[in-house]
Amino acid sequence: MFRRLPEPRARAVHFTFEGEALTAHSGDSVAAALLGAGIGHSRTTPRSGTARAPYCMMGVCFECLIEIDGVANRQGCLVEVRDGMTVRRQQGAPGLPEDLADEGGK
Amino acid sequence: MTSTDLAIIGAGPAGMEAAATARETGLSVLLIDEQPEPGGQIWRAIERNVSERPDNLAFLGPDYAAGAAKAERFRASGANYWPSAMVWHLDSPEDGDKTILVAWDGVTRQVQARSVLLATGAMERPVPIPGWTLPGVMSIGAAQTMLKSSGLYPQAPLVLAGSGPLLLLFAVQCHAAGIPVSAVLDTTPPGAMMRGLPHLPKALLGWRTLLKGRRLMQALASSGIPVYRHVRNLEALGADSVERVRCTSDGQTVELEATTLLLHEGVVPNPQLTRLIGCEHRWNAAQRCFHPVLSDRGETSVPGVFVAGDGGGIGGAPAAENTGRIAALEIAEELGAVNRPSGDIEIVKARDNLRAQMAVRPLLDAMYPPPDWIGKLDGDVPVCRCEEVSARAVRGAAADGAPGPNQAKAFLRAGMGPCQGRMCGLTVTEILADAHGKEPDAIGYYRIRPPIKPVTVGELAALDGAD
Numbered sequence: 001m002f003r004r005l006p007e008p009r010a011r012a013v014h015f016t017f018e019g020e021a022l023t024a025h026s027g028d029s030v031a032a033a034l035l036g037a038g039i040g041h042s043r044t045t046p047r048s049g050t051a052r053a054p055y056c057m058m059g060v061c062f063e064c065l066i067e068i069d070g071v072a073n074r075q076g077c078l079v080e081v082r083d084g085m086t087v088r089r090q091q092g093a094p095g096l097p098e099d100l101a102d103e104g105g106k
Numbered sequence: 107m108t109s110t111d112l113a114i115i116g117a118g119p120a121g122m123e124a125a126a127t128a129r130e131t132g133l134s135v136l137l138i139d140e141q142p143e144p145g146g147q148i149w150r151a152i153e154r155n156v157s158e159r160p161d162n163l164a165f166l167g168p169d170y171a172a173g174a175a176k177a178e179r180f181r182a183s184g185a186n187y188w189p190s191a192m193v194w195h196l197d198s199p200e201d202g203d204k205t206i207l208v209a210w211d212g213v214t215r216q217v218q219a220r221s222v223l224l225a226t227g228a229m230e231r232p233v234p235i236p237g238w239t240l241p242g243v244m245s246i247g248a249a250q251t252m253l254k255s256s257g258l259y260p261q262a263p264l265v266l267a268g269s270g271p272l273l274l275l276f277a278v279q280c281h282a283a284g285i286p287v288s289a290v291l292d293t294t295p296p297g298a299m300m301r302g303l304p305h306l307p308k309a310l311l312g313w314r315t316l317l318k319g320r321r322l323m324q325a326l327a328s329s330g331i332p333v334y335r336h337v338r339n340l341e342a343l344g345a346d347s348v349e350r351v352r353c354t355s356d357g358q359t360v361e362l363e364a365t366t367l368l369l370h371e372g373v374v375p376n377p378q379l380t381r382l383i384g385c386e387h388r389w390n391a392a393q394r395c396f397h398p399v400l401s402d403r404g405e406t407s408v409p410g411v412f413v414a415g416d417g418g419g420i421g422g423a424p425a426a427e428n429t430g431r432i433a434a435l436e437i438a439e440e441l442g443a444v445n446r447p448s449g450d451i452e453i454v455k456a457r458d459n460l461r462a463q464m465a466v467r468p469l470l471d472a473m474y475p476p477p478d479w480i481g482k483l484d485g486d487v488p489v490c491r492c493e494e495v496s497a498r499a500v501r502g503a504a505a506d507g508a509p510g511p512n513q514a515k516a517f518l519r520a521g522m523g524p525c526q527g528r529m530c531g532l533t534v535t536e537i538l539a540d541a542h543g544k545e546p547d548a549i550g551y552y553r554i555r556p557p558i559k560p561v562t563v564g565e566l567a568a569l570d571g572a573d
Contacts, residue, residue, distance in 0.1 A: 001242075001365050005257040005283065009158045025256060027154055032256045040347055041241045047494045051346060053241035055491075055529075057248035058147055059140055060229045060376065062492065062525040065560075073524065073560045078140055080190070 002035045015085040024081045031057060031064040031076035034087070042066050042076060046093035066090050110136040110186065111441055112434070113206055113219035115193050115379065118146020119173075119423040120415025120430035121225030122180035127431045131438035132445040135185040136217060138208055142190050144180055146227055147247065148423045149173025151255040159257060165282035166254065167275075169318075169423070176427075188215075194557035198222065198383045198408050209561050213568035221410050221437045224380060225430060228373035228416035231395070232529045233268065234480065234497070236487050237342030238369065246276050246370035259285045260366035265351050267291035267340055268370035270474045274322040276368070281329040289362055290326070291337040291353055293371070298473040305469035312466035315422075334360055338479070342367050371477050375417045378528065381554040383408050389546040392468070393420060394476035395532060396551060404433035412437060425463040431456045481536035489537070490530035492523020500534055504541035510550045511535055524560065527552040 010025040017039060024033030031054045034042055041051035043065050054064035057077045064076035069086050072094030076087075112128050114121045117139035125137045137144075145152040152173040155162050163171045180187075191210035198204045206217040230245045237243065246266060252258040259280070265288050266277055273290070280287050302309075309316060326333065334355035342364075343350040351364045374395035380387065385406035387396040397419045404412045414433040415426035435453050483489065483497035495518045503514040511527075511534045514520055520534055521527035527534075531552050539549045 001261040002252065002258045003261050005162065005253075005259065007159060007257050027151070027158075028256045028258075032252050032258055035252065036256060036258050045492075045494060050239065050494070051241055052239060052491075053347075054244065055248060056230065056245050057251040058229070060525065060528045062523070062528075065524055071562060075560070078190075078192075080142055 001038060004036060013081050013083050015081055015083065015087060017087045018089055028081045029057075029077045030066060030068060030074075030079045030081045030085070030087060033081040034076065041089075043090040044092055049092060065094075067094070107216045107218060108136060108186075109203075109218045110134045111219070111443075112136070112221050112223060112437055113138065113204070113217055114185075114223045114225055115139075115206070116146065116225035116227055116415070116417070117141065117144040117180070117187070117189070118148060118225060118227050118415060118426065119176065120227070120417075120426040121146070121223070122176055122430070123427040124223050124225060124414055124430035124434040125185040126179050126183040127434035128438060128443075129183040129185050130445060131435070131443035133438055133441060133443050135183070136188065136219070137180075137185050138188045138191050138193055138206070138217070140190065140192060144177045144187070144189070145173050147251065149177065150251055152177055155254065162257060162283075165279055167279065167282075170254070191215075192559040192561075193379070194559040194561050196222065196379060196383055196411075198411050200409050204410060207556075207569075209559065209565045212565060214561065214565050216569060220441055221412065223404075223412045223414055223430075223433055223437065224406075224417055225413075225415045225426075226376050226379055226417045227426075228420060229376045229528065230272075231371045231374050231476065232533060233369040233371050233477070234483060234487055234489050234533050235340045235342065235369070237344065237348065239488050239491055240342050240344050240348045241346070242344070242348035242365055243342045243367045243369065246272055246368045247373075249366070249368050250276050250279070253279070253283070259283070260368070262286045262365075263288040263363045264366045264368070265289050265291060265362055265364040266368050266370075267293065267337065267351070267353070269294040270370060270372045271319060271322070271470070272373070273370045274319075274326055276370075277331060278322055278325045278329065281325070281331060287331045288364065290331055290333045291340065291351070291355070291360075292333055292335050293337045293340065293477070294335075294474055296336050301475075302469050302473040305472050309466045309469035311462045312464075315463070315466045316469075372474065373416065373420055374532065375419065376528075377531065377551070378526070378554055378558050380406060380413060380417065381551065382556065382558055383411060385411065387551065390419070392471040392475075394480075394536070396546070403436040404429055405436070421460075421464055421467065425460055428456045428460040428463065432460070480533055481540040483533065483537055489533045490518075490520035490523065492525050492529070493519040493521075495520040495530070497533075497537060500537045501541050504538050508538070509542070510538060511552045512550075514538060515552060521552050526554060526558065
């Protein structure tokens with residue numbers, strides 16, 4: 001759970017996560033925007049389906065892998081959030097249909 | 107395709123200084139970096155904070171604010187600059203130009219460079235404690251990045267655990283910003299002062315750094331944040347995210363509530379690019395990590411590829427700037443740049459500064475030794491986060507005859523996930539070294555193969571050199 005220091009000059013950025021409308025600040029990475037919006041986990045693992053959230057925020061841990069505008073496996077901490085972005089949780093291994101990934105995951 | 111005399115990868119202190127210096131000698135320079143703004147991790151979002159959040163500079167401190175002038179010098183240098191760009195391959199034949207493949211703006215761009223300087227810096231040492239994969243457990247650097255880039259901070263109860271200067275700095279920054287910290291769990295083993303003492307005389311050359319450290323310790327002591335000392339057996343507990351932290355402090359069990367646990371056990375060179383090109387590495391026992399072997403000039407064992415900054419061995423930002431400067435001047439000499447500064451005075455000066463900046467390292471290494479328990483790990487604790495491989499499984503692979511990380515990888519898939527071993531590489535080497543009773547140099551490290559960053563088929567297909 002993250003909070004924000006006062007940012008009088010920030011511009012609001014509107015995007016969706018799993019279909020839900022969220023607001024971030026311009027300059028946020030997608031990973032930071034999600035943590036700032038109270039999103040607890042941003043992907044599940046391919047092997048056990050366990051929930052994961054960003055760990056390093058500097059491009060090395062790959063825990064922030066996420067689907068942005070239909071492209072899976074993006075490093076959420078290295079992509080700046082933009083107005084109108086469609087972001088989805090990365091469930092298991094990308095490329096598998098969601099129902100298959102769910103079955104393998106539980 | 108883009109051609110340049112010198113390609114620099116990484117826009118932190120080393121990369122920016124090298125770019126500006128090389129430009130002064132008349133070389134053409136291309137600097138490629140993953141972030142949207144120059145500054146590296148230490149000066150992350152410095153330009154944005156100066157222009158949009160000047161109030162935050164007060165609690166981020168003078169060392170951070172100093173980055174503004176460095177970014178300005180770099181911007182004015184005339185170096186070509188590709189921000190938000192991912193280097194995913196470097197091909198470095200011994201003679202002839204080096205080729206860099208970069209995913210940038212949805213296509214792969216091909217760069218031909220006469221020399222390459224890797225200024226890819228450090229990463230935090232992964233800290234594989236039980237529960238470290240739970241949401242809410244992050245590295246201290248991660249939280250500091252969010253504070254610098256977005257003014258975001260973890261809500262209470264917040265617990266910081268680990269050892270070393272960055273832990274101190276972040277605790278003090280939080281306090282100055284009015285962000286409540288529930289506790290600091292200091293894992294530094296007892297006797298730090300006694301261990302440091304023999305190294306003090308030599309370290310006095312770096313008195314500025316010592317003074318800063320002293321001020322940080324005093325600031326933490328007067329902050330009122332509870333500090334638990336000599337912490338061991340740290341665990342993160344919780345169902346879907348971290349809820350509690352358990353450890354022993356001076357032998358007593360301590361249990362604290364936490365919705366965020368931040369870990370830090372020092373920094374190590376980010377090995378991905380130096381490993382990819384197959385340059386020689388050696389184990390540094392005092393810092394428990396591998397360093398690329400570098401000449402005095404900063405050149406790796408692969409001719410024409412240089413390393414500057416923390417990627418070549420941990421020295422901190424001021425040392426990184428000097429190694430960047432030295433490498434740039436040496437490269438300029440080698441490439442016959444026209445405006446080569448007269449004589450070697452500049453290099454001598456940079457080397458003198460570097461000596462002073464490196465003088466405190468042995469003291470810091472002795473006071474804050476890297477964790478001795480990582481190589482001893484066993485049981486369920488996940489070592490490879492991507493493929494969820496436990497310490498026990500790595501020991502099992504050793505017993506089944508895996509002599510090194512590459513065989514363990516084939517047996518277990520450890521290191522085969524998206525992070526390509528960045529998060530488990532050191533741990534797997536240390537566990538195998540322990541299991542086989544060998545030195546890490548004899549055990550080795552993962553072979554790293556391209557692409558070192560995720561690329562889409564589209565980015566591969568749109569190779570700009572193909573036209």
